Amino acid sequence: MKRNYLSYISILMLTAFLLSCGSKADNQETKEGAVPEEKAEDDHGHENEVELSSIQYKAAEIQLGKIEERELGQTIKANGVLDVPPQNLVSISVPFGGFLRSTDLLQGSRVKKGQLIATIQNPEYIQFQQDYLESKSQLEFLEAEYKRQEELASANINSKKTLQKAKAEYLSMQARVQGLKAKLQLININTASVENGNFKSTVSVHSPINGYVTAVNVNIGSFINPTDVLFRIVDTEHLHAELTIYERDMPKLKIGQRVRVYLSNDKKERLAKVHLIGREVSNERTITVHCHLDDEDISLIPGTFLTGIVETGATKVTALPDEAIVQNGTAKVIFIANGSRKEGNETVQLFKAVEVTTGVAEGGFTEVILPSEIDKTTTIVTKGAYDLLAKMNSGEEEGHGH
Known part of the structure; x- marks a missing residue:
């Protein structure tokens, strides 16, 4: 029994030894067949890179350039309407x-x-004319009476009270005649014609x-x-642009600043100048800016909505053509030339996407705030950036598919 028990123990130990060796061999094979972590990380390092063959490069019509320094204007964008001065709008x-x-x-x-x-x-117009004629006749009588009483008073024949009464009646009738004459003038009736007996029922x-x-x-x-x-x-003939400017932009405004005006129903650019700046802030924290158009256009219609861009000054900034900057999700990127490599007889051009921050835009150029890796000597893709972005994003989708 003791010998059998020892034999049993020996068999178990041998089995465990063999199993341990097999496990080590499996682990060694797994390590040898696995993709190294450095390689996986290296693959992700190429997500922002794009490769173009010579045929693709030509088809995309890629153009290269450098960062430029340009004077771009600081601007304020505002909405408004076409309006007319009060004296040019009549009810x-x-x-x-x-x-x-x-x-x-x-x-x-x-x-x-x-x-x-x-x-x-209106028949009342005839009554106005009749009242005028009657009052004018009475005025002539009262004027004569007043002059007569003056002569009598100078000779101490009548009382002072009688003279004062005659004067009051004369002045009262004179005021009535003048009032009726003014009424007739308001409705464009000629009093001289009325005095000749020509009454009118129409005005x-x-x-x-x-x-x-x-x-x-x-x-x-x-x-x-x-x-x-x-x-x-x-x-x-004297339309102007009324812009609504937010309170925070008030310090940037000055009389005489140039304004580019775009009507909502017309893509044509019209130029204007700041003529008056409102001095009262509304409940919406805005002010009104009155701008005169350089070229009058009688075909324009008051009340038309418009957008105005007020040029508040120009500064020298690093800039690129608008075509060089593309939107990639929430980021704005540009592409830089990243060298080339040979694949047999083929030359492959390499490009890299770099995220940038943009500033003011004017005349087809946009200010760019560049990362430290880019300077004025860096070669930038100035045309064809959209094609590079499309290829880069399609490459990422293919990569995720694997």
Whole structure:
């Protein structure tokens, strides 16, 4: 029994020894077949690099250049509208009510200063003329009476009270006549014609300015109250841009600064100058800036929305063409030439994406704040950056697929 027990123990020890050797061999094979960590890390190091064959390089029309120093303007971008001065926007009404007898105006009609634009009819106009004539006749009588009383007073024939009464009646009637005359003038009735017995039941309405009709609020036969607006006429020869600027940008504003104006319905660039700067901050923490257009254009329409770019100054900065900077996710990158290598008879061009920070932009160039690895001698891709970005991102997707 003892001998059998020793034999059993020996067999178990031999089995354990053999199993241990097999495990070490497996581990050694695993280590030899594994991809080294340095290699994996090295693969990730090429994520921002792009390789182009000579055919691809030509197809992408790659152009190379250097960092430039340019004077780019500091700007303020703001929204606004086209507006007109108060004296160039007129609301037409009549001081005394009446019925609209005739008008030819439509929205968009061009009118000239002094042009007949409507006629208004009201029997009360006849009453005004009648009252004027009657009062004028009484004025002549009272004037004569006052002069007679003055002569009597100088001879101490009448009392002072009688003279004062005659004078008061004369001055009161004189004021009434002048008031009625002013009323008739308001409705464009010639008092000289009335004095000759020519009464009118209609009055003419004339345009006070040159311009275009922007609103027609009446129709033939409608009754017009003194508070009603018949028409609105705007003179578009002196349109200006009203910009809304945030309070934080106020210190940068100065009279005379150049402004580039872009209408919402037109891509044409128009130039203007800052003419007035508002002195009151609104509840939205903004001010109004009044800008005069360099070139007047009567075809423009007041109220049109616009964008204005106010040039507040120019500084010398490092800059690249806009085409050289591309958006990669949330980052802005440029591509630098990173040498080349030979693959048989083929030359492969190498490029590397570098993240940059951008600043002001003007005239097709954008300010770039460069990392320390790039200086003015570095060769930059100035055209074809979008193609390089597309190839780089497609390469990353393929890599993830594996």
